[in-house]
Amino acid sequence: GKNSEEEYAFLLNIIKSLNKEIYLREYTYLDFYSCQMIVPDFSEVYPIEDMVYNNKNSGKLIRDMVLHFEHYEATEILETIETLDDSLNVELYIGVIFEHKFSLGEFRAQLLLNAQMYEEAIAVLENQNNALGHVVAQLLRLNLGEHIWEEYEEALENIYGKIALQKAINIIEQKEFLINRTLHSHYYNMLGLFDKLEEKKSILGK
Structure with missing residues (x-):
């Protein structure tokens, strides 16, 4: 044309x-x-049911671990994802849409924090493009160096801001998570579309 x-x-x-x-x-x-x-x-390359419900790619193997990591041993998941690259886009890999994207490195860092493997967590966090993760890494370095971070509180607030600093503290104390796994409304809309297609196919097949 x-x-x-x-x-x-x-x-x-x-x-x-x-x-x-x-x-x-x-x-x-x-x-x-x-x-x-x-x-x-x-x-579609695969049937709809394979794309949405029975995805055969390797991401399916860790999808539940990502979405519900608090129900697993952190070390178990770390072993499962050991060979995966930290730059991997998690939502693309496991086939969902998050409100806030995160990399496999950020997910790995979260698991290391859960397992209290702080030196390893610092190494991963400092290689990620996550400003909040850098604050967490800085606080961990102070703790591991046996410094009392409260003595540096004013300086840290001036550098990172009070809100970011408090959130980083909450993450270390496991009151909050570094990553946000809230699913985007677009993902639910897509599932709804596929469900309607399946329903229509079943009606036509009768």
């Missing part, structure tokens, strides 16, 4: 000629338009 509109119309006619339905999800993040098109039984 001469332009995007003609190409879209051409492809849409192909889909219609195959008696397929097309679902369009539009995004306007940062004022940049993009869209995702789904054609059931045609566009």
Whole structure:
């Protein structure tokens, strides 16, 4: 086609000629338009049930560990993810959408904190692009050096801010987590879409 509109119309006619339905999800993040098109039984690489519920990729093996790590031994998960790269995007790897993305390194650091493996946690935190993690690492260094961090409280507040400092303390004391696993509404919407497709398929199959 001469332009995007003609190409879209051409492809849409192909889909219609195959008696397929097309679902369009539009995004306007940062004022940049993009869209995702789904054609059931045609566009997906795997069947819908495999994509959503029975994902066969290796991320499925650790999905529950990520979403519910407090129900596992931290050392068990650390052993499971030992060979994975710290730069890995966790939500892409396990097939979900979080409100706040985090890397495998940040997840590893959280587990090391849970296991009170502080020297290892510092090494990981200092290699992550997470400002709050750097505050946690600094406090851990003070603790491991047998310094009383309260003596540096005013200076630390001036550098990092009172809110960030208190949050870092809460993370070390395991009152809060370094990572946020809250699932994004887009993920629930996608699951709802796939459920509706499955329901429609079951009705048509009767």
